[in-house]
Amino acid sequence: MWSFYLKELIHSLPFFLDGLLVTVQVSGLSLIAGTIIGFICGILRASGNKFVRFIIGAWVDLIRGTPFLVQIFIIFFILPEVGIELEAFPAAVIALSNLAASFICEIVAGGILSVPSEQKEAATASGLSGYQQMRYIVFPQAMRTILPPLVGQYVLTIKDSSLVSAIGVMDVTRAGWLTVQRIPEGLMVFGLVGLLYFAVCYPLINFSGYLERRMNYENTKL
Amino acid sequence: MISFKNVNKWFGDLHVLQDINLEVAQGEVVVICGPSGSGKSTLIRCVNRLEPIQEGELVVDNTPVHNKKTNLTKIRAEIGFIFQAFNLYPHMTALENVTIAPMKVKRIQKKEAEKLGRETLTKVGLGDRIEQYPAQLSGGQEQRVAIARGLCMNPKIMLFDEPTSALDPEMISEVLDVMRDLAMGGMTMMVVTHEMGFAREVADRVVFMDEGKIIEVAPPEDFFKNPQTVRGKAFLTSILDH
Numbered sequence: 245m246w247s248f249y250l251k252e253l254i255h256s257l258p259f260f261l262d263g264l265l266v267t268v269q270v271s272g273l274s275l276i277a278g279t280i281i282g283f284i285c286g287i288l289r290a291s292g293n294k295f296v297r298f299i300i301g302a303w304v305d306l307i308r309g310t311p312f313l314v315q316i317f318i319i320f321f322i323l324p325e326v327g328i329e330l331e332a333f334p335a336a337v338i339a340l341s342n343l344a345a346s347f348i349c350e351i352v353a354g355g356i357l358s359v360p361s362e363q364k365e366a367a368t369a370s371g372l373s374g375y376q377q378m379r380y381i382v383f384p385q386a387m388r389t390i391l392p393p394l395v396g397q398y399v400l401t402i403k404d405s406s407l408v409s410a411i412g413v414m415d416v417t418r419a420g421w422l423t424v425q426r427i428p429e430g431l432m433v434f435g436l437v438g439l440l441y442f443a444v445c446y447p448l449i450n451f452s453g454y455l456e457r458r459m460n461y462e463n464t465k466l
Numbered sequence: 467m468i469s470f471k472n473v474n475k476w477f478g479d480l481h482v483l484q485d486i487n488l489e490v491a492q493g494e495v496v497v498i499c500g501p502s503g504s505g506k507s508t509l510i511r512c513v514n515r516l517e518p519i520q521e522g523e524l525v526v527d528n529t530p531v532h533n534k535k536t537n538l539t540k541i542r543a544e545i546g547f548i549f550q551a552f553n554l555y556p557h558m559t560a561l562e563n564v565t566i567a568p569m570k571v572k573r574i575q576k577k578e579a580e581k582l583g584r585e586t587l588t589k590v591g592l593g594d595r596i597e598q599y600p601a602q603l604s605g606g607q608e609q610r611v612a613i614a615r616g617l618c619m620n621p622k623i624m625l626f627d628e629p630t631s632a633l634d635p636e637m638i639s640e641v642l643d644v645m646r647d648l649a650m651g652g653m654t655m656m657v658v659t660h661e662m663g664f665a666r667e668v669a670d671r672v673v674f675m676d677e678g679k680i681i682e683v684a685p686p687e688d689f690f691k692n693p694q695t696v697r698g699k700a701f702l703t704s705i706l707d708h
Binding site for chain 1: 514516538539540542543545547549551553554555556557566567570571615616619
């Protein structure tokens with residue numbers, strides 16, 4: 245029986261790979277949007293005016309303090325009530341981008357604030373404008389702090405994308421759900437699903453570790 | 467060149483600068499000394515408006531610094547500021563540290579800026595260190611890069627905020643030598659320092675501050691030999707006895 249199911253599973257491999265493609269698409273689009281929005285909000289949070297900082301802080305707290313599944317449901321099921329109708333795929337990308345952006349915002353703001361204020365002071369004293377200080381002095385230094393956790397956040401976002409299967413996006417998790425009804429070997433089916441996520445995430449985990457070692461090395465170089 | 471008129475400054479309730487009146491002439495070297503917390507650093511930080519003042523007038527090179535309409539970038543480009551902790555940019559080489567402001571503030575071409583940077587770093591004795599990062603330099607070398615960074619803007623004034631206080635004793639003289647050369651070259655300088663040997667030798671005047679006030683202004687030979695105030699005497703005793 246086991247070998248029969250295995251054969252069946254291998255037979256449905258293309259179905260899983262299609263699902264993996266959707267997972268990569270949802271995560272990839274969300275990471276691009278989340279990175280752009282996250283960096284803008286992070287920079288504003290670390291240097292913008294009080295009101296802007298408060299608004300961004302409240303948004304970050306709200307997103308980080310509520311379950312992602314609930315956020316997906318709000319976007320997919322509740323927004324249509326006020327006339328905003330979305331397909332599952334764009335709803336998933338919006339929800340995941342929003343989630344990724346809020347975490348990336350915190351990473352970026354933390355990185356910028358980790359640069360000693362004396363650096364800004366030295367740049368101010370030499371006549372560099374606020375924009376130039378950020379562009380040439382603060383940001384390049386902040387990137388050392390930002391990069392390792394940023395790549396780590398990418399891994400988390402890819403894994404969080406599995407929840408969008410709940411609104412019917414045909415990602416690799418949903419492929420597992422559907423397949424397990426035909427092939428009732430949960431361990432085998434979701435083992436494969438896990439393996440596929442791992443195949444995408446593992447290189448990123450290694451990359452994050454590499455960045456962390458490299459940044460540390462740079463910082464403590466003689 | 468630099469003129470303080472009834473300058474007052476508060477940090478919250480703390481009155482850190484009280485009725486400061488001081489004129490620094492072009493080419494003059496003024497050493498500011500006094501116990502810690504006396505407002506010496508704050509005084510020079512006001513000159514390029516790293517700190518705002520609440521009352522009075524501060525004029526640098528005929529420009530009122532603490533005026534909303536003043537072009538701060540232009541003023542700051544003319545004033546070199548040396549920090550106690552060097553504050554070099556750790557992600558840039560010595561050459562990049564000294565060329566960034568000439569390129570971005572004065573819009574000097576990269577090639578020209580690098581030529582200027584090499585010359586200036588050579589002048590402070592670091593011609594062989596231009597490609598090194600701050601972490602690869604000793605404290606004395608870092609501070610000399612910081613001085614070169616200030617000089618590359620071709621400033622009219624150099625301000626020094628305890629430039630040798632963070633250095634190991636054997637590195638102090640290499641920094642003071644560079645500052646002495648600058649003073650001999652006619653640079654207008656305000657120097658906050660505890661290096662009384664340097665003050666005695668190089669300063670035109672010594673300003674003694676305590677509790678936010680200027681207590682005494684005198685040529686170094688007068689101040690060191692015969693301070694006119696009780697607090698000046700007490701200060702000199704405390705630093706000369708240690």
